[in-house]
Amino acid sequence: MAYAASQDPVTGLPRFAAQEDYLREAMTEALGRGSRVALFYLDIDRFHSVNETMGHSVGDQALRLIAERLRSQVAGFGRLSRLAGDEFIVVVAYRPGEFNPLAFAEQLRRRMEAPLAVLPYSLYFTCTIGIAEFPDNATTPTDLLNCAEIAMARAKRRGRNTVEVFNNEHAAELRDRMALGGRLRDAIIGNELVLYFQPQVNAQNGRIVGLEALVRWQTPDLGLLPPSRFIRVAEELGLVVQLGRWVLDAACRQLRAWLDAGHDDVLVSVNISMQQMLRPTFIEEVREALRASGVPARMLEIELTENAIGESETRLLETVTELKALGVQLALDDFGVGYSSLSHLKQFPIDKLKIDRSFIVDVSTESDGAALARAVIALGHQLGMAVVAQGVETEAQLGFLRRNHCDLFQGFLFGAPVDARDAGRLLRHRYLLPGAFASTRPDRTLLLVDDEENVLRALLRLFRRDGYRVLTASSVDEAYDLLARNHVQVILSDQRMPQVSGTEFLGRVKELYPDTVRLVLSGYTDLATVTDAINRGAIYRFLTKPWNDDELREHIREAFRTHAAAHRPET
Ligand code: C2E
Ligand code: MG
Numbered sequence: 077m078a079y080a081a082s083q084d085p086v087t088g089l090p091r092f093a094a095q096e097d098y099l100r101e102a103m104t105e106a107l108g109r110g111s112r113v114a115l116f117y118l119d120i121d122r123f124h125s126v127n128e129t130m131g132h133s134v135g136d137q138a139l140r141l142i143a144e145r146l147r148s149q150v151a152g153f154g155r156l157s158r159l160a161g162d163e164f165i166v167v168v169a170y171r172p173g174e175f176n177p178l179a180f181a182e183q184l185r186r187r188m189e190a191p192l193a194v195l196p197y198s199l200y201f202t203c204t205i206g207i208a209e210f211p212d213n214a215t216t217p218t219d220l221l222n223c224a225e226i227a228m229a230r231a232k233r234r235g236r237n238t239v240e241v242f243n244n245e246h247a248a249e250l251r252d253r254m255a256l257g258g259r260l261r262d263a264i265i266g267n268e269l270v271l272y273f274q275p276q277v278n279a280q281n282g283r284i285v286g287l288e289a290l291v292r293w294q295t296p297d298l299g300l301l302p303p304s305r306f307i308r309v310a311e312e313l314g315l316v317v318q319l320g321r322w323v324l325d326a327a328c329r330q331l332r333a334w335l336d337a338g339h340d341d342v343l344v345s346v347n348i349s350m351q352q353m354l355r356p357t358f359i360e361e362v363r364e365a366l367r368a369s370g371v372p373a374r375m376l377e378i379e380l381t382e383n384a385i386g387e388s389e390t391r392l393l394e395t396v397t398e399l400k401a402l403g404v405q406l407a408l409d410d411f412g413v414g415y416s417s418l419s420h421l422k423q424f425p426i427d428k429l430k431i432d433r434s435f436i437v438d439v440s441t442e443s444d445g446a447a448l449a450r451a452v453i454a455l456g457h458q459l460g461m462a463v464v465a466q467g468v469e470t471e472a473q474l475g476f477l478r479r480n481h482c483d484l485f486q487g488f489l490f491g492a493p494v495d496a497r498d499a500g501r502l503l504r505h506r507y508l509l510p511g512a513f514a515s516t517r518p519d520r521t522l523l524l525v526d527d528e529e530n531v532l533r534a535l536l537r538l539f540r541r542d543g544y545r546v547l548t549a550s551s552v553d554e555a556y557d558l559l560a561r562n563h564v565q566v567i568l569s570d571q572r573m574p575q576v577s578g579t580e581f582l583g584r585v586k587e588l589y590p591d592t593v594r595l596v597l598s599g600y601t602d603l604a605t606v607t608d609a610i611n612r613g614a615i616y617r618f619l620t621k622p623w624n625d626d627e628l629r630e631h632i633r634e635a636f637r638t639h640a641a642a643h644r645p646e647t
Contacts, residue, residue, distance in 0.1 A: 286343030373403030433467030571598030
């Protein structure tokens with residue numbers, strides 16, 4: 077029994093609990109000699125997916141091999157033990173200058189990437205390591221372990237397969253954990269939590285379509301705390317489940333109140349942490365919150381974070397599918413900064429992608445940022461999802477995102493999160509920033525190119541009636557200039573012009589502005605150039621002069637529809 081208590085039967089390693097005395101002695105000794113002790117907290121990334129998909133016996137074998145590999149690396153430097161599950165601890169006592177903890181951790185990390193032969197499989201693992209040091213970071217074994225764990229958890233959030241050294245930021249987190257952790261449980265029961273709501277608006281006209289519920293903690297002594305101060309603490313203390321339940325209930329109660337005030341077409345989204353989502357009772361909690369409030373499921377949206385996908389896939393997919401069956405909407409939060417694999421993402425019945433704020437910050441100033449944002453929007457649409465831009469702060473960003481067919485916006489430009497009363501007031505007005513939407517409206521712009529002024533005038537009259545913004549160019553050079561300075565969707569060009577033919581001109585435009593829909597309006601037809609232009613995809617329609625007004629208008633309408641269909645998600 078003594079052996080079983082101190083040795084781990086799966087890996088044959090000592091358990092960390094049995095190593096604490098050793099660690100304490102090492103610390104005392106180090107203090108006497110002016111030397112140091114480094115503690116490495118090593119966690120295998122996504123290990124549970126092995127247990128889930130291949131079974132526990134494969135999982136155990138993998139752990140055994142991982143332990144063997146670590147043992148050979150640690151031998152001669154320090155002590156290795158197993159903390160729990162897929163977590164290992166390495167303790168190294170050293171004299172300053174004789175050992176480099178960061179370099180050592182990097183070696184462990186890199187070695188972990190080599191494949192493991194668990195026959196008949198070849199398994200690939202990575203690991204995340206947090207480092208804490210005595211005497212810099214902590215003075216007791218438990219604190220040292222906590223520090224290393226916090227560094228490890230932070231590294232995980234930043235994307236796994238990395239090493240992180242405990243630093244000042246972590247120290248602040250640790251202080252919060254100690255100062256706030258003990259009070260959080262009472263705060264949840266004692267109703268110190270409040271929900272704030274941030275509007276989400278339609279990209280067409282600024283109409284509020286939904287509100288994201290964001291929790292705050294109203295403390296008697298420290299003021300209103302943002303979630304960044306206590307969500308992690310709650311997660312670490314296992315309180316996030318209780319907290320999440322409170323949020324879910326409170327959001328549904330608020331929805332009920334808005335429903336009673338006549339708002340039956342508003343969505344409230346709730347952030348759910350993975351710990352809560354993966355609990356077997358989660359679906360029941362959602363069902364119960366909806367039942368108790370009598371709110372239709374379609375008015376509730378659940379946000380999961382991108383990093384969640386890929387963690388416990390099978391389980392999560394089940395949960396998400398059940399939520400979908402309930403009629404709840406699903407959004408993927410902070411998209412773009414996580415590491416979800418696109419092929420997995422496709423399996424999830426998600427309605428919305430919320431692009432992370434970091435992609436939005438520089439869209440209007442830096443071309444790389446713009447390209448990335450555009451790619452993410454296209455990706456979301458390709459997967460059949462609506463795309464939400466988070467953290468929209470300026471009209472320039474708004475203009476860019478609207479031109480690039482983003483569907484919904486959220487951000488300080490429309491409003492910071494506000495309490496329920498103010499949110500209710502916003503809902504009554506319903507439209508935010510109408511001015512900005514009018515000035516950045518993605519006009520339907522038609523460019524007419526013809527060297528005959530009277531033709532241009534006639535066409536201009538015709539198309540203005542249909543509400544397009546019409547630009548005219550009497551030469552190809554003028555047309556290029558207008559294209560560079562305006563967002564043009566449809567071009568109607570004469571065929572016979574002094575410098576080049578219409579088909580040649582449009583062939584070049586196709587290269588420069590592939591998104592445009594291009595038509596030729598010609599008084600003469602040379603079959604060879606027409607067929608050639610059509611076959612190269614340079615032109616969409618070849619129309620002849622004299623024209624029939626109604627038919628021509630219909631062709632142009634059709635051209636705008638074609639353009640829109642190519643740039644909007646299917647709904
Ligand atoms: P999130 O889900 O990404 O929420 C958006 C955060 O961005 C909010 O911060 C919001 O105030 C902030 N934000 C919105 N627009 C702008 C903008 O234009 N510029 C800038 N700089 N920031 C903007 P908040 O309320 O502090 O929430 C932070 C995070 O805490 C949330 O990120 C969410 O992940 C988490 N959280 C909030 N409420 C809950 C909750 O009830 N449960 C759980 N599990 N997590 C929550
Ligand atoms: Mg969110």
